[in-house]
Amino acid sequence: MSAYSDLMAFVRETEALKQIQGRLGWDQETVMPSGAAAQRAEEMAALDKVIHARCVAPQLADWLEAADAEDAVAESQLYQIRRAYDRAMKVPVELSAEITRVTSLSQGIWAEARADDDFSAFSDSFEEVLNLQRQQASALAGSDGDLYDALLEDYEPGATGDSFAAMFDEMRPRLVALRESVLSSGRESPALEGHFDETAQLALSEACARAFGYDFSHGRIDKAVHPFSSGSGLDSRITTRTDPSDPFGCLYSTIHEVGHSRYEQSVSRDYLLTPIGRGVSMGVHESQSRFYENQLGRSRAFTGWLFGQCREAFGDIGVSSEGEFYAAVNNVRTGFIRTEADEVHYNLHILLRFDLERALIAGDLEVRDLEAAWNERFEADFGLAVDRPSNGVLQDVHWPVGLFGYFPTYSLGNLYAGCLFEAMRLEVPNWENALARGDATPATEWLRTRLQCHGARRGPRETIEHAVAGQISAEPFLAYLEEKFSGLYAL
Incomplete structure (x- = not known):
């Protein structure tokens, strides 16, 4: 097995876990019982910790250093893996998990506040979400980067x-x-x-x-x-x-x-x-x-x-x-x-x-x-x-x-x-x-x-x-x- 093959086998398992996490989110927004929100938030946070640990695993750096791109597809794969690895390394695992937990809960609170037309019922939850997003932006941007630009990278790489x-x-x-x-x-x-x-x-x-x-x-x-x-x-x-x-x-x-x-x-x-x-x-x-x-x-x-x-x-x-x-x-x-x-x-x-x-x-x-x-x-x-x-x-x-x-x-x-x-x-x-x-x-x-x-x-x-x-x-x-x-x- 080459370093590239080992790397791709590991990354495929991580991608599969991300799909599972996405499926939990789909379930939450469609058919999950409303009373399950608190437990679902803990489940999502636990899974996020597992995924984050894989995204910053020490062997990734070794594989990335040793892997050779034999064609344009492999070159694109390595680019995307390096980019994701560099970003994940900047965000503490506990912060990532807490963002997942809080936003999972926030979604249900927002839905109820929206149904009741009461922004005040959502504002405390939103305050928590915003503070966590600012922390994540700060971790990604470093000492001299723009906070909003750092978050934009998740949605439109290269945009500011x-x-x-x-x-x-x-x-x-x-x-x-x-x-x-x-x-x-x-x-x-x-x-x-x-x-x-x-x-x-x-x-x-x-x-x-x-x-x-x-x-x-x-x-x-x-x-x-x-x-x-x-x-x-x-x-x-x-x-x-x-x-x-x-x-x-x-x-x-x-x-x-x-x-x-x-x-x-x-x-x-x-x-x-x-x-x-x-x-x-x-x-x-x-x-x-x-x-x-x-x-x-x-x-x-x-x-x-x-x-x-x-x-x-x-x-x-x-x-x-x-x-x-x-x-x-x-x-x-x-x-x-x-x-x-x-x-x-x-x-x-x-x-x-x-x-x-x-x-x-x-x-x-x-x-x-x-x-x-x-x-x-x-x-x-x-x-x-x-x-x-x-x-x-x-x-x-x-x-x-x-x-x-x-x-x-x-x-x-x-x-x-x-x-x-x-x-x-x-x-x-x-x-x-x-x-x-x-x-x-x-x-x-x-x-x-x-x-x-x-x-x-x-x-x-x-x-x-x-x-x-x-x-x-x-x-x-x-x-x-x-x-x-x-x-x-x-x-």
């Missing part, structure tokens, strides 16, 4: 707070101008009306998942408070949610999460349970989910098919034509909820969260002032006064579970998706015809072969540049939005 700020500075003026043009156009989009049975919603969400190629032999759909995807390789699961007054939340949450899960299902099986056997970053991951949800799922071609499916599932839905349905799906309106936001408003929701979480980690904003800061910023940006915490600071699960640095990757994913869509349209001429029949295969197969199958072989930007055979910029995404909504609102 300043690089994200520059991206938002570039995008914001045209997004705001487009929003103002749409809202002042005088056009009113139709809206769905009726009661939408939950069973029918879930059945239709499954049909949408199948239309986008989701492999149910290696996945499943369940319900959760906040939709998410979990797992990779041969077991990649998703969740969705339902609202009897609005089926779009269920259908488009499903399509979004299918985008994440199809990425994981499509990575080459040769990389199973290895560091490159998963998505390379959250920005690239979000490019897949946003591409599935928006460029494909909200296209005129797909909504034409979905209109017929909704009429069949629900009967009279308040709109009578494919054109009206397309307009309803893409209705631009100012609203509180990020996950329900139209494409024009969405990135403005992300910018708010990015600025607030950056201030929280830096210590410029404290938990006791967060709700007021959120409400003030939201009213300034959107012109609406937040009416309750579940429509404001309590709407997202990310901060309760310690995901600081995740939010800006949604907007980066939108930017990447714009580049991918521009390239795909040039190379796949029949994508709309197939999508109009409820078959996303031409588009999703292009994504699979150009991007998804490669997993983390390359860095995030290199992954997108390889897929589009060109450079990355915000222009394709902004042009896509302007073209689409200028047509919808006769601008």
